[in-house]
Amino acid sequence: MIVSLLYKVTRKLLTVPLVLLRRGTAKDAELLVLRHEIAVLRRQLTGPVRFEPADRFWFAVLSALIPRRHWLKVFPVAPGTVLAWHRRFIAAKWDYTARRGTGRPP
Template identity: 55%
Template sequence: MIASLVYRLLRQVLQMLTQLARDGGAKDVELLVLRHQVAVLRRQVHRPDLEPADRAVLAMLSRLLPRPYWSAFFVTPATLLRWHRELVARRWTYPHARTGRPPVDRRVRELVLRLAAENPSWGHRRIQGELVGLGFRVTPSSLRPSTRCSPPMAST
């Protein structure tokens, strides 16, 4: 993604440099053509599908353009500000640690289900005690939802 962003930024800078080299009349005509194309596309597409690199370029360009001219963007000024805040936040935040109880290992879960199926009269505390005896460290409350099974059927 970073390479894509750098490529697009470089491309935008080169396009801006070529715009500076053109004479004023050609720029005005090109602006009119581009504005008409944008108007046509706005009638056809209600919500554009932007990639993260597109959002970054628009957020960066919005910092260069004075706020009264933000009507040139096809998104609202609040959206541009939100994108810019997200870019800054992504740069200065770190991944958050998962909160809560860690998940039970898949093998332990399969063993718990097997013990519950083979011993329907055992409760979650008994199964937890058996697992402790086998060397697994699991709390009884983490077993409770996974060991619910139907009561033993009465034999006729």
């Protein structure tokens, strides 16, 4: 799962420099969000929409490029959900459970 997440994120990040070099970054970021939402919906034509970790990460990254007053119009989820995803990604980065050993230290 981590490898597929890294692959998808890397693939998406290759398109970001092209967007950032143009004028109207917020507008272009909104278009990227909407295109990604369409890709997710096409992938899941039947049943409820389920966003994968890569989708959540992509929306959280693009949320920094879009003014908050436009979030309700742009994102397919509530603004609080996007902020919660972002908080989880940041918390996972600073989580040192992998370094901690189990039990009492020597």
